[in-house]
Amino acid sequence: MTDTIFTRDRLLFLDGGMGTQLQAKGLRPGETPELWNVTRPDDVRAVHDAYFAAGSDVVYANTFGANPAKYHGDAPLADVIAAGVGLARDAARAAGGARFVALDVGPTGRLLRPAGDCSFEAAYAAFAEQIRLGARAGADLVVIETMGDAYELKAAVLAAKENSDLPVLATVALGADGQLLTGADVDCVAALLAGLRVDALGLNCGFGPDRMLPYVKRLAAVTSLPIAVKPNAGLPTVVDGRTVFTVGPDAFASAVAALVDAGASLVGGCCGSTPAHIAAVRRVCAARRPPRAAPDAPRAARTVVTSGSRAVEIPFDDTIVIGERLNPTGRKKLKAALAEGDVAYVLREAVAQAEAGAHILDVNVGVPGLDEPAVLDETVQAVQSVTDLPLQIDTSDPQALARALRHYNGKALVNSVNGTEASMAAVLPLVARYGGTLVALTLDESGIPPTAEGRLAIARRILARGATFGLRPSDFIIDVLCLAVSAEAQSANVILESLRRVRTELGCRTCLGVSNISFGLPARPLVNAAFYTLALGAGLNAAIVNPLAADMMTAVRAFRALTGRDPACGGWIDAFREWTADSRPPAPGRRPAGAAAAEDGGLAASIRRGLKADAAADARAALAGGQAPLDVIGAAIVPALEDVGKGFEAGRVFLPQLLMAAEAAGAAFEVVRAALPPNAGGAVRGPIVLATVKGDIHDIGKNICRALLENYGFKVIDLGRDVPAERIVATARRERARLVGLSALMTTTVGAMEETVRLVHRELPGCLVTVGGAVLTADYAAKIGADHYAKDAMGLVRYAESLFAAAQ
Amino acid sequence: MTIDPTDVARYLLLGAHAPDAALAARIDALRTAALRVIRPARTWRRGDLADWRARSATLALRLAGCHAVYLACGTLGAGFDALARRTAATSAADALILQAVGAAAIEAWMDETEDEIRRGLAPGETLVRRYSPGYGDLPLAAQRDLLGFLDAPRTVGVSLTDTLLMVPSKSVSALIGVRKGSA
Known part of the structure; x- marks a missing residue:
């Protein structure tokens, strides 16, 4: 049935509002609508009959809130769902012809972590039970609707795909600003749902059909899937404490017609819409055909990864930065933090990279002896709680990848698959199941080919194998692999040639861990920045670099400004507005302009006032002026902090000031500690x-x-x-x-x-x-x-x- | 939506002390950051006065002389909590100040909400001070019915945790009585 029901070429008419129809029949606020399936079945049936009579091809069973997390009615859940699907089925049979019954799946009413306390798996389990019961009751398709959180949406879609063979339509409710409650926009939702391979997607509830138009246009531009719309009969307004919808059938229908012209092919109504609205829609739209989807050429196809609230495109003609610092290879502090479960350190690193301008953050927890599946899963979720950047899940352990990918909020970048049989067999099915964009490493059982030709051959093989899992070239970015130029003189030349040819011959985007190039050389940052610029010129789309390395960020900003990729050089100007030949970057916690350290008491005063950046600068100045590190600690940092602590205990200093002072002292201490020989900073x-x-x-x-x-x-x-x-x-x-x-x-x-x-x-x-x-x-x-x-x-x-x- | 720095200072428990320049600058920066992510929402609806009076003696006292009650819920949205988590990862001082910014913002938003409700009253009607589950002898568990009645997860995106906390965290639910007479 999937083939015939969900198509972008022919219109399919859905039903209108159910809740508002039941309210008109006496359902009270706070009452459980699904209970009516068993207590007042004739009223529910009458609503379905009226929609079929008005011309609906599909009706949604009265099961919106019938999931075990939300439903607390007196009748057993299984009975309520069976009765709900049964009533719609009876109505379909009575109406005759090709009529379909959807199991209606709404939100759990719980907020998922980290925004709330409901776990992803608890939400999944609730949806899974509802969907199994609905499928058993004989639904023809699963409709997931009114979702306001991308993460919960993912749980529901996975539950539908893994607990039934039914086609899945998923629609979300946008707020007045075009975003879900937890911040995702249309691009974000479309990328997530396409990755999860729903059969159709779209919008419902939220607002009226006229306000939906720009979002339907956007959806049509970013997805080739059939698009569903179920708008409200206008914006809800409160009159006398009651919610009313004011758009009548004719105005509703002509606005829905405009949505069809914009690309929608499954049309109906949500809150406040009635059988009269649907009849009008059917009348006005009957002769219409939605415009055909744009052809899906690999180059035109977008490559998008998302977090729960943000979509990041990896454009074919531009470049982005993947922050590399959450990778313990060669980073002792991170390794220790991961081993101890010190989440706070990991989170600080994540936020710092986001603030430095990274677009995606790599997360790798490969520390020997660690339970990688558990730690990767936890770390990915923790990092997602403090940043809205999409993540690159970086592991060679398929089990760890499966678990992290399942619980990831969004569509992740997956690092990586390579040309070995084992890797392709393990990784490709996971991405087909959970969605994701894949970094493909051009190596195989025989290692890394020395030539560009050899690397392209492996990339071709991975793409071909990916196609058997339904993955397109735009689902991959090709990493042509960076070998140290100190060991292999032609390394950089081969990389640059490979970058160019991946783009021209395969039409694929490219990726590279840039700083490997300088391994074994002195002054590595200088080599890295120079090579980064060359690689950008050769078409590097996604660079895995340290965004806190000023040279690297300067290289990419300059490249974008110089090659017409930074409109009016706005990004460059924003980053360097306050630059002078000897400037340090602006930072929070600086003293007001004009006040110099000498005239306001130096380091101790900066700490007392809670000026973080000044305290660090003052500590640096004290060391440069010849003070011994231990003297800086003993004469300035400790007394100032003690002073503030006593002030707090005496009620003269308030909590925010105490904390600001403590953080300023911490910043100064960091500077001094770097100047001390190891283990000389006093026992911790x-x-x-x-x-x-x-x-x-x-x-x-x-x-x-x-x-x-x-x-x-x-x-x-x-x-x-x-x-x-x-x-x-x-x-x-x-x-x-x-x-x-x-x-x-x-x-x-x-x-x-x-x-x-x-x-x-x-x-x-x-x-x-x-x-x-x-x-x-x-x-x-x-x-x-x-x-x-x-x-x-x-x-x-x-x-x-x-x-x-x-x-x- | 406005956030008054004086209210923020009050929630930071500074008492009569004005914030010094460094603190005032942090308050200002965090107010600006908060205003960028706050997506306030609210809903209200007339509730069942007799039912709510019967649930709690202290609430009944607050509703004495009232002939109607509004149930209301307002929130700053999930974006504020996301900013708070991000801030907490880098600075406890900023996180503390941001909490105060959020407290000032949600209280101001609820005051505005009351103003909106007031505009819809009949001449000669006035609102009494708002009341929430968890005050007096009205148990926190009453949140379930209050938010359920308002369909709050759907209308404003506010739901409850297992431990009856509202999420997003900067949310307020309230019962607001209506009586005859001037304010």
Whole structure:
């Protein structure tokens, strides 16, 4: 049936609003509409009959909220779904002809992590149950609609594909600004859904048909799939506390006709639309045909990856930056952070690269001895919680790839597949299942060919094999592989030739890890920047580089400005507006213009005022002026911080100022530490394990404690928020932590705190637990068995100081 | 949507102290950043006065003399929380200030929402101060019915966690009584 029902060449008429029709029959706000399938079946059936009579080819069964996460009616869910599909089926039979019944799948009403607390797999399980029941009840297709979150949409589509053989139509509800509630736009949704291989996609609810027009035009430009529209009968307005829709059938139908002309081929209505609206649509549109989709030539086809809220195109005629820093190869600090579960460090690296101008971030957690599937999965989700950039999932472990790709919010860049049989057999089916754009490495069982010809041959083979999985050339970017020029004199020339030929002969986009070129040479950054410029000139589309390396970002910005890719040189001007021959880049936390360090008291004053960038600069100046590093710490940093801490305890300094001062001190300390010989910076005290307890997603208090502890010289392992007790215990055990700090903000989560305290004490005798949070008091802390109550962050620092001083 | 820096300072518990120049500059920068990502939404609808009075003595007290009650929900949207997560990854000071910015913003948004409701009142009607589940003896669990009645996940994108917290985090649900007389 798929072949006939979803097509861009012929119109298919859907039904109109169900909820608003039931409300007209007496459904009250807050009442469960799906319950009517068993309590008032005749009323539900009457709505279906009316839509078929009005000319609908497809009706949606009354199952929108019938998923186990949302449905709390008195009748069993299975009965409600079976009855709902059955009523629509009966109506279809009575109407005769080619009429179809869709299982209607709406959102769970829960917000997924990290925005909310529902896990991807919990949402998936809810949808899966609904879809299995609907398929068993005899639905002809699955419709996923009114989705406001791309991540939940992905869970629903996967559930539909993996739990039935039915065709899938997925539509989303845009807000007035053309975005989903969690920020995705039409490009983002289209790329995600095409990657997941839905049969048709589109828009429903949100607003009226006239407002849908620009978004339907955009959809038609970015997808070749059939497009569905189900607009509301205008914008809802509240009259006398009741929601009403004001666009009548004729106005509705002529606006829907414009959507058909723009490319929609499945048309119906949502809230406020009635059988009269659908009859009018059928009348006005009957003779129309949607315009044909643009031909899908490989060069014209877009290559897009997405996060949950942002689509990034890898254009054929331009270039983007993939941040390489979340890769532990050769990076000791990251390796340690991954091994310890120090999420905070990883997240800081992610944000720094995003702020430096990266378009996509590479995530690789390949540390020997680590459970890569688990750690990659967690790291990808954690990084997605702090950036809206799409990620490049970088692993050679197919299991790790499968898990991370499944839970990734969006359509990822996948690094990588190569020309070996094992790699193609493992990776290509995963991308066919979960969507993704693939980095294809031009190597195979015999290694990396020395010539461009050899590398192209492998690329051709990967593309051909990809085609058997339904992957097109635009689903790949070809990495022609960068070998050190110090080892192979022709390396750079072969790379440049390969880049050119991949583009002209294969019509594919290109990718390269640029900095390998300088391996074994002195002054590597200089070689890298020069080679990067050459590679850009040869057609490099996606460079895996360090976006914090100023030379590299300068190279790509200059290239884009010089080759007409930066309109009016706007990007260049924005980046270098404040450049002078000896300038340092602008940063937050600088003293007002005109105030010099000397006249306002130097480093100590910068710390007291909480000026981060100034404090770092002042520390640098002090070292340049000949002060010994330990003197800078002892004479300026420590006294200034102590001063502010005492001011806070005396009520003269307020919390934001305390934190700003602590961060300024931290910035200065970083500068000084770099000037010290290794291990001369004084012993680091700790570690202290911090977490917000299970069920609680408030982490501001915990973060304040972390910042202050770190800047007072403690090593902190921050496990984040909503952390199960078992994980806290496991980490404290592994790290031999003597102190665990727990935070909870809500009365509803203090129970989880009590349980965690109990588990720590039972499993780790000798490990102390300090607790804090808005609802706690010293008495209550004692009652739940905690060893200490942290009244505020400074109190925690004092406690930790006394504890670790006593220990030394 | 406006965010008053004085309100932000109040939520930072600065009391009568004015922020110094460095703090004022951070507040200003974070206000600007927040305004770029806030996508405020709200919904309200007349509820069942007798039912809500029966649920809680303290709420009944607040609704004394009222002849109607509005249920309302407002939010700054998921974008603000995303900004807060990003900020928390880099600076606890900025994260703290941003929380205060968000608190000031959602309270201002709810005040505006009340103004909107007020515009729809009959002459001689006035609103009493808003009330929320979790206050007095009205349990937090009442959020389920309040948000369900408003179809809040769909209309404004606000839903509840298992532990009855509203997400996005900068959201407010409220019961607002209507009575005869001047404010």
